Amino acid sequence: MTRKPNDTTGEAEWFFFSGGPGAPRYGDDPTKHSVDHDSEAFVREVLQNANDQGLDNEDPVRVTFRFVTLSGEDKERFLNTLDWGSGLRGRLNAVSRAKHGRRYDDLVDEIDNPDSELRLLIVEDRNTTGLTGTWEEDSNYAALVRDELYSSKQDDTAGGSYGLGKSVLWTFSGASTVVFNSYPMESSGSTQGPRVIARSKFPTHELPDDDTTYQGAGWLCEPVQTEDGVRPMSIRGEKAEQLAERLHVGRPATSGTSAMVVDFQDPTRDERPDIEDLAEEFVEASVKYFWPAIFRDDLEVTVETSEETYEAKTEDVPSIRPFLECFKSRFTENELLDSPGDVAGLNIPLNIPPRADGTETPDGEVRLAARLASPADDDTYLNRVALFRGAGMVVKYYDQSRVAFGDRNFHAILASGEARTDFPPSDPDQEVDRFLRFAEPPEHDEWESTENLREQYQRGFRTALEDMFETMRDGLRHLAAKSNGGTDILSDNVLNRFPIHGNGAPRATGNSAPSEVFEIESSSRFDGERWTFSGRIEPIVENFQGWTAEISLTGIGEDGSRSDEIPVESITVDAENVTKIHENGTARLVAEASTENASFEGHSHATDNEDMLSGKVGETQIEIRAEIQTTEGDES
């Protein structure tokens, strides 16, 4: 704690806070254990951070992952600039001597070995806010450089509201050290920069030649004495530019941040993967989780190695292609999927409870679109629903295989909040986006009931989410259902829940188109012995001379094909001037010109307690065939 603060032109040096007696002690980086980390998670978290920091303009956020491998003199020069010898090595030795183990020991050996290579990964984002603000305030800078698990993000659509994402930078650094070079976009609109600082996250340690306990967090910085004690300040100006160049973290003078992971390694792997393989994994993970943002030109991702430059293109990852097609055609008027490749969509309501402060919220809706899979499709995410909102990041590929049946598999999307339409978002869309953002846990991989939701909204948030998913499932069932083959009762029940389909009145007949001449209602049920039915028929045209209606019952097969007729045994009609005629098990009503409508009731012959497996009793449909006689001729 007694380091002398450098003046403004001073060299960068490592500064570690001393804990003092009773200060909290840190083991390994606590955030390291909080997310299931693999390179896919790394890419997802890092891109999410950059994507959320996008500037409010028409240009996309551009992110470049750059792999740099250093060996020999280059490596030595780099380590010298990083002040490895006097700044970090001794501390890592101290850490490894303490109980924290072999990992740090191996690391020091590895880095000191002149024959071994050092792998750096630079994540460079452009058209983003960069590290704005100071150490003292609630700022981007403080959130990344000072705090643990604390988020300070752009606006309500931002992917993160926990700040967990940044920790992956250190998790993937063998040396637990990350160097930042940022050109922050200040509130004045001008870009300030560069601003360079490195941060290490070690366990608490003591050095052999002093009896101070260091907390573990360290900065390669300009330590400045302030009223509150020493504060690590970033290096600015020309010095910063030179330092950045020497540390391979130089960048064009546009707003954004370059973060360099020193000694990049995937903590979930024992072997070091080949850089080119890693680059391809990065591209694939970028597209897998960010295709909505990439497709909307909100995000561009590039991966550079010493040999090649890869661009993340939505069309290059076959597994997400079906989802992209769903997204492109999500406002199709189709409500049924007929052939492979067809896309159909439905609106799914989301009824958001009032905010915690009592402010009423508008009811919103999200857009479900599904595409019938073809065997030619990549089936990695078959029968999954890609959930995403305005941030353009797929929160989850939600498995809905239970909804698929037979050969009718699908890929689907739930385009929500500010991603629902391609137009400027409506108030309900904005509220939906906000609601779903708070429904995301720290990993941003679910929409579920969270503490954040409890804080932000009144009771009913859990039901709102559950209802949305339940309706989504029903919607999928409807979309994936057989589109031919007659009566589909399940599908009809589902239709009742979607206002766009009208009031969901029972269908009069199984296969024919709804009548334009009659209004027909009917219902039928099996009472254990026989089928009973009732209904009402009303011509909706004026000036007719009379009409007839033929009522019959037909058994149908599993696939909707017609089976045997079930004879109608009895029928009664409540209207006068209607004649009943029984013919071959069919009931025929003949009405005169004065009959404006007729209600009827009837039943089939008894089934004599037939066994349900006899094939004589089963799903049955009522068919009503009505004809009207007008002065111009007959219509039906």
Next chain:
Amino acid sequence: MTEENQLYRLVEDGQRLVGEEFLKGEAKIPDEALDEYVEPMPSGATGNLQTLDSSVERILNEYSETDTAMDGALAEDVHQCLDITRRTAGDPGLWHWIAVDRYPDFVRHRWEYRSEAAMREKFLGAGSDLYSNAIHRLWWIAELTSDGDDYTLTEQVFANQTIVNKVFDRWFARYQPAVVAICDELADERSGVIDEATRRFNHALTNVQLEALSEEDARNLTRRVIQDVR
């Protein structure tokens, strides 16, 4: 030693090449026109097309036109030479390629031209409709009725075209235990019985969940229905 060949698919746009004259066998589709619409199966599926070529050649020579017996004579070879997954076989484009590009002569030899729509189905059917494309139909029926290399039931089924018609044109035909049970039980029945029993079976399936039936359950159900119908 047999050689495996890459399998292809006719893309959807390629269907427009199939016109009435082609269906009637009065015109051919030029190779260069087809090439534009043919692509390798994305799964990289392969088949033994040399063997299949000679089987088809043999059938064309040995059987007179529209002889239904050629179904049974070719089905096993189609199934064995196209050793593909059901998923691959679910791609209509594969069967369209096989019928239109590879074996159009077989399709016309087996099926008389009655109407454009009917003949189109023989060339361009497939997908979830088992009883459509002329060769897809053979493969699927063999797939659902064979037991390893044992094609006894496949032969029995094709020996009785009423079974082929009444069973494989229905939805329950996608569920193998039911197919095996019903085909086996109906193999020696009169066509009137087959007609009524399959209809009853289909109706009974509105009361029980097909996929919950074991082969034994399906067999009992079929027997029960047949007894009633006889």
